Amino acid sequence: MKTYLPLAIVIALSTAYGFWWKANQGAIRTKKAVPGHRLNAQILGEALGARATMVQFSSAFCTPCRATHSLLSQMVASMSDVKHIQVDAESHLELVRELDIRSTPTTLFINSQGIEVGRAAGTPKRDQVLAALANIA
Amino acid sequence: MSEVLDNKEVAKIYIDARGPRFGATITTIVLAIALVTQNKWVIVAQGLVFLIGAVKGPQFTPYGLIFKNVIKPRLSGVAPTEDVRPPKFAQxxxxxxxxxAGIAAFAGADLVxxxxxxxxxxxxxxNAAFNYCLGCEIYLLLVRFTSK
Structure with missing residues (x-):
């Protein structure tokens, strides 16, 4: 008994989702931020940047986490007032739940007060990161 | 903060990142055949491939061996590498x-x-068409739901 209907449905749904997912990867969203939470050196284990900090949540089963880490750490190397801190999501589940981190890599852009102003799921592009950092006074 | 991620003992195996993507393409074709023909033996065979990929790593599956012996020698350029754990998780x-699917087929549960x-x-x-990272999207959610 051959049927092509399930195949057609699966191809249509997964392709539509795939394009949507691809388009949203790395986009820095201000509306998804959890602004009430305050991050500090005690929680993160490292001091915050004087102006801004990018807090990257990563996990072991995540290939783009590596690319994101090398992009962001390379970018902050030439910025004296911005820091990049990587957090292992799995070993900080309480923080992950409080901040509603759902996938890795998720990078939070936080200001000098430790307040989140935006977040990106997936690897952001260099220009997007520069624009997001420019918006943090 | 990232001792687990950077630990060389934990993340010591890196493979050619194009291998799992080639494997996903073959897997797509095999699963499409299984879905159209509703043939349980096709899913049994694919299930064994997944099992090898999950336990030993995708580079040891038949698709991984085809990639290594037939496809890779014909590719040029620097091979991008990736940690073996994300594709293993996907497998x-x-x-x-x-x-x-296999249990459902033998039990006669066609819809399942x-x-x-x-x-x-x-x-x-x-995975094949969009380089989707299954481990990135669902692993953390699984851990969030299953541990306290």
Whole structure:
């Protein structure tokens, strides 16, 4: 008994989702931020940047986490007032739940007060990161 | 903060990142055949491939061996590498779907078979066509729901 209907449905749904997912990867969203939470050196284990900090949540089963880490750490190397801190999501589940981190890599852009102003799921592009950092006074 | 991620003992195996993507393409074709023909032996075979990929690594599956011996010698350029754990995780997810589909097929539950094969096929299409990272999207959610 051959049927092509399930195949057609699966191809249509997964392709539509795939394009949507691809388009949203790395986009820095201000509306998804959890602004009430305050991050500090005690929680993160490292001091915050004087102006801004990018807090990257990563996990072991995540290939783009590596690319994101090398992009962001390379970018902050030439910025004296911005820091990049990587957090292992799995070993900080309480923080992950409080901040509603759902996938890795998720990078939070936080200001000098430790307040989140935006977040990106997936690897952001260099220009997007520069624009997001420019918006943090 | 990232001792687990950077630990060389934990993350010591890196493979050619194009291998799992080639494997996902073959997997897509095999699962599409399983879905159209509703043939349980196709899903049994694919389930064994997933099992090898999940336990030993995708580079040891038949698709991985085809990539290594037939495809890779014909490719040029620097091979991008990736940690073996993300594709291994994806293979384990595939195995769970194949297992459910296999049990359903032998129990005569056609609808369950179709849904399970369809879910595995969707993941394979996303991986092959969009370089979708299953581990990135669902691993943390699984941990969030299953541990306190």
């Amino acid at each position: 384990a997810v595939g195995f769970v779907f194949a297992l459910v 078979f179709t849904i399970a094969v369809g879910a595995a096929l969707a993941a394979a299409i996303l």
